Amino acid sequence: MAGRIRTLIARDTYWLGQAQLALGRPAEAEASFTELAACARNIGSSGTFYTAHAWGCLHLARGEYAEARRRLLEGVEIAHALHDPMFETRVLIDLLDARLHGPRDLPAAIGRGERAVEVARGIDYPYLLAGVLEKLARLRDAAGDATTAGRLADEAAVVRGRIR
Known part of the structure; x- marks a missing residue:
């Protein structure tokens, strides 16, 4: 049960950060994604995916294209491995x-x-x-x-x- 709750918290934190990015609030998104990274360590591969994708999106929003590309490609590999x-x-x-x-x-x-x-x-x-x-x-x-x-x-x- 605790694992399921941690997964839900990580997922909600991911979506909160994505919403903050969409609203043009990258500093708030970064704080959410930092919290996500801490949560994700405890939930396994799906947490690793959420973290890679979140940071890739943040770097993209900041115009840090090389780092965005690296993190997003990492997310593709993780998602593919998760089937x-x-x-x-x-x-x-x-x-x-x-x-x-x-x-x-x-x-x-x-x-x-x-x-x-x-x-x-x-x-x-x-x-x-x-x-x-x-x-x-x-x-x-x-x-x-x-x-x-x-x-x-x-x-x-x-x-x-x-x-x-």
Whole structure:
């Protein structure tokens, strides 16, 4: 029971930090993620995932792209090892930010994006699929592939239309 409670506290702290980031309050998010890291040591692999993803998002928000990329890639590895497609897709979507990749890295990033689309389709979660398609469209556009970017953006709009 205590382990389950620690997991819930860590998960709530993760989401609190994510909300703080979304509201443009990175200092508060950092405090939440520091608390998360302390909680996560006691809950195993899922805690390690939450911590890696949280810090990756914080570094991304701060414009610390190399560190963000490193932490997000760590999150992908952990999620893959946990065999958790939702975790994996959540972190892959953040890796689809073109600011994280130089021109030579774009093909690998696009490959991860295509993997994220496959995973999102497999878990049948349209909100996530639409988000992945939109981010992959932006990444394809940054790589100079406007045709594929347009097709992906159109598909994302169709998926979003079905949600409403």
